[in-house]
Amino acid sequence: MLLLIDHVTLYRYASPVRGVVQSHRLTPSICEGQQVLDWEVTVTGGLKGGGFRDGAGDWVQGWSVKGPVSEIAVHVRGRVQTADTAGVLRGHREIVAPECYLGETFATELTGGLPMLAKAAEGAEDRLAAAHALCRAVSEAVAYRPGATNAHTTAAEALDQGEGVCQDHAHVLCAVARANGIPARYVSGYLLADAEGAPHEAAHAWAELFVPGLGWVGFDPANECCPDDRYVRLGSGLDAREAAPIRGSARSSGPETLDVTVAVLATQQ
Amino acid sequence: MTQSFNEMYLDDTVRAPYARLEAWMRAMPADLRIQKQAEAEALFRRIGITFAVYGEGGDPDRLIPFDMFPRVFTHNEWARLERGIKQRARALNAFLVDVYGRGEIIRAGRIPANLVYQNAAYEKAVAGFVPSKGVYSHIVGIDIVRTGPTEFFVLEDNCRTPSGVSYMLESREMMMRMFPDLFRENRIEPVDRYHELLRRTLASVAPAKCDHEPTVVILTPGHFNSAYYEHSFLADLMGVELVEGQDLFVEGEFVYMRTTQGPKRVDVIYRRIDDAFIAPLCFRPDSMLGVPGLMDVYRSGGVSICSAPGAGVADDKAVYTFVPEMVRFYLGEEPILNNVPTWQCGKSDDLKYVLDQLPELVVKEVHGSGGYGMLVGPKSTKDQIEMFRAKIVKDPGNYIAQPTLALSATPTFVAEGVAPRHVDLRPYCLVGERIELVPGGLTRVALTEGSLVVNSSQGGGVKDTWVLAE
Numbered sequence: 221m222l223l224l225i226d227h228v229t230l231y232r233y234a235s236p237v238r239g240v241v242q243s244h245r246l247t248p249s250i251c252e253g254q255q256v257l258d259w260e261v262t263v264t265g266g267l268k269g270g271g272f273r274d275g276a277g278d279w280v281q282g283w284s285v286k287g288p289v290s291e292i293a294v295h296v297r298g299r300v301q302t303a304d305t306a307g308v309l310r311g312h313r314e315i316v317a318p319e320c321y322l323g324e325t326f327a328t329e330l331t332g333g334l335p336m337l338a339k340a341a342e343g344a345e346d347r348l349a350a351a352h353a354l355c356r357a358v359s360e361a362v363a364y365r366p367g368a369t370n371a372h373t374t375a376a377e378a379l380d381q382g383e384g385v386c387q388d389h390a391h392v393l394c395a396v397a398r399a400n401g402i403p404a405r406y407v408s409g410y411l412l413a414d415a416e417g418a419p420h421e422a423a424h425a426w427a428e429l430f431v432p433g434l435g436w437v438g439f440d441p442a443n444e445c446c447p448d449d450r451y452v453r454l455g456s457g458l459d460a461r462e463a464a465p466i467r468g469s470a471r472s473s474g475p476e477t478l479d480v481t482v483a484v485l486a487t488q489q
Numbered sequence: 490m491t492q493s494f495n496e497m498y499l500d501d502t503v504r505a506p507y508a509r510l511e512a513w514m515r516a517m518p519a520d521l522r523i524q525k526q527a528e529a530e531a532l533f534r535r536i537g538i539t540f541a542v543y544g545e546g547g548d549p550d551r552l553i554p555f556d557m558f559p560r561v562f563t564h565n566e567w568a569r570l571e572r573g574i575k576q577r578a579r580a581l582n583a584f585l586v587d588v589y590g591r592g593e594i595i596r597a598g599r600i601p602a603n604l605v606y607q608n609a610a611y612e613k614a615v616a617g618f619v620p621s622k623g624v625y626s627h628i629v630g631i632d633i634v635r636t637g638p639t640e641f642f643v644l645e646d647n648c649r650t651p652s653g654v655s656y657m658l659e660s661r662e663m664m665m666r667m668f669p670d671l672f673r674e675n676r677i678e679p680v681d682r683y684h685e686l687l688r689r690t691l692a693s694v695a696p697a698k699c700d701h702e703p704t705v706v707i708l709t710p711g712h713f714n715s716a717y718y719e720h721s722f723l724a725d726l727m728g729v730e731l732v733e734g735q736d737l738f739v740e741g742e743f744v745y746m747r748t749t750q751g752p753k754r755v756d757v758i759y760r761r762i763d764d765a766f767i768a769p770l771c772f773r774p775d776s777m778l779g780v781p782g783l784m785d786v787y788r789s790g791g792v793s794i795c796s797a798p799g800a801g802v803a804d805d806k807a808v809y810t811f812v813p814e815m816v817r818f819y820l821g822e823e824p825i826l827n828n829v830p831t832w833q834c835g836k837s838d839d840l841k842y843v844l845d846q847l848p849e850l851v852v853k854e855v856h857g858s859g860g861y862g863m864l865v866g867p868k869s870t871k872d873q874i875e876m877f878r879a880k881i882v883k884d885p886g887n888y889i890a891q892p893t894l895a896l897s898a899t900p901t902f903v904a905e906g907v908a909p910r911h912v913d914l915r916p917y918c919l920v921g922e923r924i925e926l927v928p929g930g931l932t933r934v935a936l937t938e939g940s941l942v943v944n945s946s947q948g949g950g951v952k953d954t955w956v957l958a959e
Contacts, residue, residue, distance in 0.1 A: 241782035284741060315616050316613045320607075
C-alpha cells in the first residue's frame with residue numbers, strides 16, 4: 221500500500237518564549253514492509269541540530285528555535301510504501317538487548333488490576349500464544365473511548381477506568397507483558413483509517429513484544445490485531461514518554477497549547 | 490576478626506617508611522601539637538572546605554576533621570598499587586564500551602545479562618555509542634583497604650563522579666604550610682600536578698566535531714550541593730568555567746555557554762550531576778539542573794560528557810564482583826588488586842551463608858553509598874543485627890555481604906596523644922587519551938577508636954597521603 225502522511229503539530233505560547241529545543245523521532249524505521257519514498261520534516265524558524273540513529277534503531281533528530289517566538293509548527297510530510305509482515309519487525313538494525321525492555325516506568329507500574337490482567341497469559345503454550353492472549357485481554361479490558369484519559373494517565377489508571385485510547389492500550393499491554401517476563405516496548409507511528417472509515421487515531425501507538433525465534437512482534441490492542449500494511453512505524457521506548465515522536469522544552473514560564481492534525485491516506489500507485 | 494595491620498609498627502619496631510615521622514612525632518611537644526591542630530582547623534574554615542565527602546549529605550557547613558599525621562606508602566608499595574589501579578580503570582572502561590556495544594562478556598557467559606541490562610544504572614539511551622577515545626569513566630575513584638604488609642583489597646569502584654580529590658590537594662597544601670621541614674627531610678612525591686592532568690585528560694576527549702582548542706567546563710548542580718566547594722575549587726585550579734544547567738543552551742548541533750562576551754561553544758562538560766538530571770528531554774523531564782537537548786548533541790558528536798552517561802553500571806556493588814573477571818576477559822591479565830570476597834544475597838546459597846554468619850559480616854545495600862544502610866556485624870548489637878536480618882530477607886537482591894576486614898591502622902593524633910586508627914584510600918585515576926595517576930590519593934580515617942567506618946558522615950576524617958620517592 222502507498223501511504224501518504226501529513227502531520228502538523230502546532231505549538232502556541234501564551235507569551236513569546238526565548239527559545240525552544242526539540243528532539244524528534246519522526247522518521248520511519250528502516251525495516252521490511254515499509255519503504256520511504258520521500259519524507260520531510262520542517263520546523264518553522266528551526267535550526268536543524270545533531271541527528272543520530274540510536275541503539276534501538278530510531279533516527280533521532282535535534283532541533284532548536286531561537287526566540288522570541290509565540291508559535292511553532294512541526295510539519296511532517298511523506299510517502300511510504302508498505303507491506304504486511306504480520307506484525308513481525310524484520311530487517312531492523314538495533315543493538316539494545318531485549319532484556320532492557322523488562323523494566324517498569326511510572327506509566328507502566330504494575331499496580332491496581334494489572335497483576336490480575338497479566339494472568340491472561342497463563343496456560344499459553346508458548347511466548348507467541350501468550351502475547352496474543354495478553355493483547356486480546358487488553359482489548360477486552362480497556363474500551364476505546366477518546367477523551368476518557370489524558371497524556372499522563374498510567375496503565376493501572378486506564379485499566380481501572382476500563383476505557384482509554386491507543387496510548388493506554390499500549391501501556392497496559394507493555395505492563396502485563398513485562399509482568400510475565402516478556403520484554404515489551406511502546407511503539408509510536410501512523411495508522412490508516414480502518415475499513416469502516418472510523419480512524420482509530422491516525423497518530424497511533426501500539427506495543428511490540430519480544431518472541432524468541434521471531435524477534436520483536438507488534439500487537440495493537442486498540443484494534444485487536446498485529447500491525448500490517450496500514451501502519452507506519454516511527455520509534456519505540458519503554459513508554460509513551462520515551463517513544464514520543466516529539467519531545468520539547470520551551471524557555472518560558474507561560475502556558476502552551478498544542479494542536480495536532482494528522483492525515484494518513486492510501487493512494488493509487 | 491584478626492588483629493589489624495599497624496602501618497607504623499611491626500611488632501616493636503618502626504617500619505622504615507614511618508621512621509622519620511615517628512621521630513617527628515616524639516619530638517613534638519603536646520602544646521605545639523594542640524596549637525598546630527587549631528591552626529589547621531582555622532585554615533580549613535577560612536578556605537571554606539567544609540563539604541561532606543562523597544555527597545553523603547549531613548550538615549554542609551560541618552568541618553571535616555583533618556588529622557596531621559600523614560599516611561605513608563613506600564615507592565614499591567605504590568608502584569604495585571598504581572599498576573593495579575590503572576589495570577582496573579582500563580578494564581572498567583572496556584566493560585562499559587562492551588555492554589553498550591555487542592555485550593561480548595555477556596555472550597561469553599562471564600557475567601549474567603540481567604545484572605547489566607536490568608540494572609537501574611544501565612542507560613539504553615546510549616547503547617551503540619562509543620564516546621570519544623572509547624572512554625566512559627574519565628575519573629575512576631577506587632576505594633582500597635590494606636590488611637597486611639602486602640595485602641590490599643578493592644572495596645568499591647566509583648566510575649561516575651567520585652568526589653573528595655580537593656581534600657587530597659588541600660591536605661597536602663596544609664601540611665606543606667604548617668610543616669615545611671617535613672617536606673625537606675622526606676622525599677615525597679608531589680600531587681600538585683593533578684589539576685593539570687585533569688584538564689589535559691578532559692581536553693583529550695574532545696568530540697570529533699571539535700576542530701579547535703577544546704573549551705572545558707565543570708557543570709555543577711549549584712551552591713546548595715554538598716560538594717560545591719570542590720566544583721569551584723577544581724574550576725579555579727584548571728582555569729575553566731564553573732557553570733550550572735541554566736548557563737548552557739543547545740543551538741543547532743552544539744552546546745553553548747552564556748558569557749558576558751556572548752555565547753561560547755562548549756566542547757567538554759565535566760559534569761558533577763547525575764545522569765537522571767543532566768538531559769531533561771532524554772531522562773527526567775522535571776529536572777531543572779540539566780540542559781534540554783544535550784543528549785542529541787552528545788550522541789551526534791557535538792560535545793563530550795565526563796563521565797559519560799551510563800558509566801554507573803560499572804560501579805554497581807553487584808557488578809563489582811565481576812571486575813576481576815573483566816580484567817581477565819578484556820585485558821588477558823590476572824588482576825593485580827583483589828576484590829573483597831563478596832556474597833550476593835540474591836543467590837540462595839549465598840543468602841543462606843550470610844544469614845548464618847550475619848554477626849561476623851559487613852552487609853551493604855547494592856545501590857547504597859556513604860556508609861548509610863550498612864551493617865557491620867561485629868560492631869552491632871543483637872537487636873540491630875535482627876532488624877537488618879529482616880530487611881535482607883524482605884529484599885535479598887538489594888544486599889551484598891563481605892567478611893569484616895581488619896582495616897590497617899595508622900598513627901593518628903587523638904586527645905590522649907597518638908593512637909592507631911583505621912584508614913582506607915581513594916586514589917583518583919584519570920582516563921583519557923592516556924591513563925594518569927598522581928602518587929597518593931585521599932586517606933580517610935575512622936577517628937573513633939576501633940571504628941571501621943571511615944565515611945565522613947559517620948565521624949571520619951582525612952589525612953595527607955605520602956608516597957615516598959625512590
